[in-house]
Amino acid sequence: MVRLTSLFARALLPATFVVAAPAASTPPPLRRQIAGDEACAEIGRVYNKASLTNTTDNVVVKPSLAYQCLRSISVDVERDTALVHYLRPWLEYQSTVDILLDPPEEYLYPGVDIFGGLDNITQSLENGGYESQIDFTVDLYRLINVKPRDGHLSWSPVLGVLISFSTPALFISISEDGIKSPKIYLYSDYQKSTQEGYNASEVKSFDTAPIIDYIQQRSVDNSRDQDPDAAYNEQLYSAALENVLETTTAGRHLHTTLSDESVIQFVNGTEATVVNRARIVANFSGITSGQAVHERFEVPLDDGEAEVTLNTTRIPFSPALEGYPEPSVIHEDRYISGYLFNESTLGDTAVLAVNVFMSQNGTARTVLEALEDPIEFARVASEFIDRSKSQNKSKLIIDLQGNGGGLVANAMSLYATLFPEAGAEAHMNMRVRAHAALNWVGRTAERLGANLKTLPYPIGFNGFVDEDLKNFTSWEDFYGPETIEGSNYTNVVQPLEVSYARTGLPGNFEIPEPWFKPEDTVILTDGHCASACAYIVGMMTRELGIQVVAMGGRPIDAPMQAVGGTKGGPVISLGPY
Template sequence: MPSTTSSFEGNINSGPTCLSQTASMAGLLTTHCRDQLAANHLFLMMRIITLACFLLSLNVGSYAHVVRRQDSPTVSPMPASTSTNVEPCAIASSLSLPSGTASPLLPIPPSKALACLKSVPVDVENDAALIEYLIPYVLFQSSLGDLTEPPSGYLLPGFDILGGLEEIKSKLFSGGYSNQWEFAQDLYSIFTEASDGHFNYKPSLLTVFRFRIPRNVISISSDGISPPKIYDLDDVLFGPRQGYQYSDIISIDNVPIEEYLVSLAKARSQDPDAKYNSLFVSAPFDTSSSFGQEFRRLHDSLPDESVWRFSNGTTRTILNVAVFGQLPPDIIDGDDLHAAFELPPPETTSPSSVQKPSATSTQLPPPNPTVAGYPWPVEKHFDDNVSGYFLNGSYTDTCVMAVLSFSPPEQERGNGLIEFRRVVRDTIDACKKANRTKLIIDLSANPGGHLLPAFELYRSLFPTTDIWDGSRIRAFDTFDFIGQMLWDIPDGRRFFIDNTVDKDHKSFASWSDVYGPVTFPHDSLTSLLRKNFSAPEHDGFLVTGFNTSEPARKQPFAAKDIVIVTDGFCHSTCPTLLGLLTREHSIRTIALGGRPLDAPMQAMGGVKGAQSLNFHDLYNFIDAAVKENNNNIPSVLAQSGLFPSLHPAPSSPSSTPRRRAAASTTATRTPAPAPTRTRRCSSSTKPPTASSSTPPRRSSTSPPPGKPPLTSPGAAPSASPAAPSTRTAPLATCPPTRPRQGQEPRARVRRPRVANIQRDRGLRDGEGCAGICCCSCGRERGEGGCG
């Protein structure tokens, strides 16, 4: 198949136009374009400009950007069929190259990979211990109560996380699982059903093989008005060059294509349209993150081949693959795979025995002058996080700022925050110098990142406007204990709740003022928390307007001359910025893509959690609190059985295999996800039927007023009490959860992200999460409850 390169084609006087649907929502004008173009960058930029010009009262025109063909992973030829007498896992292991070899991905038929995974026997005792281990950490998730019973109008049905975990445990003990793979699928479904980009745990067994369709699909409306159709990307790219008229896909394996795609849309977005958009190819997805193209890679399993049927009556047989990297050579059966990937390594004598990698002085290549798939920029961040552009032709009064990510500061090439500010300011200054008075902010495929760049961009556009960033944290006994132990220690307070002030930007007098709690319909939360912007962070960085030694900047654009473009995939920090701009200044939005429906869609379809923490963060908080309390735990917490363990998890989520003989091997920690300051408003997909492997939703009741219980509704408390001042594991098979006096716990396994700090956003109806305020409410509704 011939190759293609991306290029910028300037103005095209004719092209697809868009029928916009305009809705007035409490004074907020939001335009939503429902034709699905998120995956097709051939028309994406054309549509952005067409709609933006309409909103900004510009002359209608368009320009196009040629979509780049996505490179497939390098794969070796499919192995020949092997005798069925050989253990399935031995087949894969025999194909694996030696450790350390720079090798391509190795493909095998999906049926062989699935047979290997299903040959792992279920480990009932260890799996039950893992669930008990996870529950105390899951209790930090701020949306537990709201997820069980979302408000009316929310687009996804509710899901009881803790009840689902209890259902899995019951299924384990009743013999409901035939193999370990079935258990791992059910456990992972608990986290995917929550539809929360900050809530994740993937069992290691599910990372051994990756099931892939070696094709990409795109969704195109022929004229921007008619419903879109689904096409094979290669047909669209190369059909005209090779002299054939391509046709749209109508079914895969006899399942209607739309039904097939909707069932596959499992991305952890809180909106079904954002989930749908992440299936396809787009230049923003390809450049900004590892998300997108999930049609080809987001599969639990696949048949060895699939039959695609097209509207012109033809069919095409696609050979699917399961790819993997390197497996230990001594894996011959499912037991070996379980030991290599799931069981944690034996205890080491001390953390000091773990050899740390030595620092290297590898010189980084110079940054690319352009962002892949985008035209030549006016300004560009060295990590491509933000870039500025001038539109060609008649759009002489408009500029574009593409924000692909709010990633944490990058220290390898310099301070990423300073670079982000430079690009934003220089782009604005260049626009003003060229007499360009209108701005398009493109937030397509933005996965979020660090808070400060979002606040910096906001204050660069509105230098004198207050940043409303109210947040709340789930209030329960373990969190209260941590706060009591760390609040009076200056270093501990900074470590635990950094730069936090009350709703009036005044310092909290005591921990009880922070903790509250405030009772809401489905849970109890802390007092309102805000960020102290006068306190410098990251080498003295202060957001624009808070550095008294810096000259005041003027507002560069009128609010009516700014429009925001998204594809719904706006996660974490991205809704922080978008929410501030729409809520405080009524900035208009354009939401591209989504399911082929004649209805509005959300501009912010991703997680709105204010801050995400991983288990490693929570472990550090808990460990510091226990040490400050002389390694003692209050008896009420110890006896509850719900205090988090400080020992390794019974089963490792790390995808790195180890040899069973490598006793000194330890899993590595991953950095905490970047903190964010938005609100959580997510739920889950429809509860499965009895025939599904996913546990059904359990009923629940609201917690009583006053101090919340240790667990949220639906979770069964432990029946095994523990002695005061001693933490005991939920099951007898787990190790004691408190290290011996003077002994440091060993290096931890990588832990999933589970905690969300809820964002108090004060939503107007129709904005954000379908007009639903899922937790507390902010500026416009005081401190009352929501609903």
């Protein structure tokens, strides 16, 4: 989740790649280096040619050529070791590092020793354990971004964003009647079959791997969701994820190898071949070798910055709301919408779809501009309540499919708007991992006379209050610590926006009279629910007894979690204060 002054609700998954260990027939290092340098030079020539026609936004090469170039970048032991050393103290701020060592029995992924992993990576660097820079990059990326299964924990390596690997093969999971185990189809084939009236064939395999195994392995290798079913859903086409612009990740190959072509085999005996691609996202003009890639993009200049200008196009955030009917009320950025039905079977039912808890079009520069989105969000929710009342819609479905989190203010106003009586007792209790570095920074700032109420959380407590919604009076008042399950954490802290659910925001958000009842409400998720979404679903289920229906997941006869994403609090971005 994010505060009004932050940018993103869920740390966006950065792109990076892993490649398989070389086969026994791998050429000797010198020959491989020459071939790799030529691959980088070829990419440079293709990019130069595109520059002449101003088409550098769509420079595409074969994945094999791109991998060959990346693998030719020599390991920079000195700088890589320094990078690991630099990142280590910042990872002390990750609140789950202790519990991940030995997670609860119900946790469905292996535990991970983050600091032990850093030691292993350092040892591999010192002992010549990496053949190329990309091998080191992938190891470090997976340790930080994937294995902890926390969508809020993210490190974006430079080599991971230079080239985007993807396949056009997008799959969809369909159950014939909503009860039978779902089957996997090629999305384009299934879509065409519904238009032309033929029966699409179930997919058997992708590049010889059984399709279920392929999708599950992708979810293990790529997803940062904490639940395997949510991670599985993330690898497939979903209208809900399409509406928050996340479906493209289902075709991305972040750190696993991708062949130039892939063969899809169908159950009916037919097969299809798709051409995969590697899109050059960074400026490769003049690049002639792997060393040139390293020096341009990874080695800092005198000002401490490296050249990482990416050819990206920002798509306006205005979801098409595919799969949804015409809304009765909708946010100007189309991410929260309400639906009222006239059909007899749904005559008393209203649906509120909340795809995310913030607009991604935010460019707020002032406090007033920052309030525009929460005010519009509250307007839609309140108008939805009013229209539901006027049409006597007493049953409520809250559709949170694809919701990865967002603004605390929006999450709190939704809770208070739908269930005002519960909003009066709203809370968002959180703790921060208490450790020596955090304590030293806080105590030092206080000793030097800094106003901790104005310093950013968690170095200070600007915008945060205690368990009783009162201001912290000192560093000790905030820090504690308190020992829980053998680990130290700060005292309870809450975002100031929690008060919106109790008192409203005079002149901007007024809490309405109650209408819907918890016992007449159902929440719908696809397991993707994370961050602010996780908090809201948690309060509605634990404290109001609202039931949840979770859709999709692995094709097994077993329950899945409704909240499969991170349950963490605000995203803290590292940067100069």
